[in-house]
Amino acid sequence: MFLSLPTLTVLIPLISLAGLFYSASVEENFPQGCTSAASLCFYSLLLPITIPVYVFFHLWTWMGIKLFRHN
Numbered sequence: 001m002f003l004s005l006p007t008l009t010v011l012i013p014l015i016s017l018a019g020l021f022y023s024a025s026v027e028e029n030f031p032q033g034c035t036s037a038a039s040l041c042f043y044s045l046l047l048p049i050t051i052p053v054y055v056f057f058h059l060w061t062w063m064g065i066k067l068f069r070h071n
Contacts, residue, residue, distance in 0.1 A: 012047060019044030 003011065023041035024030050034041040 012051065016044045016047040 019040050023034070023039065023044060027039070027041065030041065034045055036042060
């Protein structure tokens with residue numbers, strides 16, 4: 001069973017936010033501890049940034065293909 005895109009659009013940032021709040025409440029060195037790839041905080045900050053960047057470059061590629069075909 002796959003989740004729909006609107007559900008994932010809401011669910012992924014909420015999970016990231018929950019992970020960020022968990023990291024902020026549990027880890028002693030919260031802001032500096034986000035640089036380690038083994039930390040949950042790192043991924044809770046990475047996910048909300050990755051999705052818009054992926055969408056931007058996906059649309060950029062699609063736009064490039066459309067412009068290349070019509071020239």
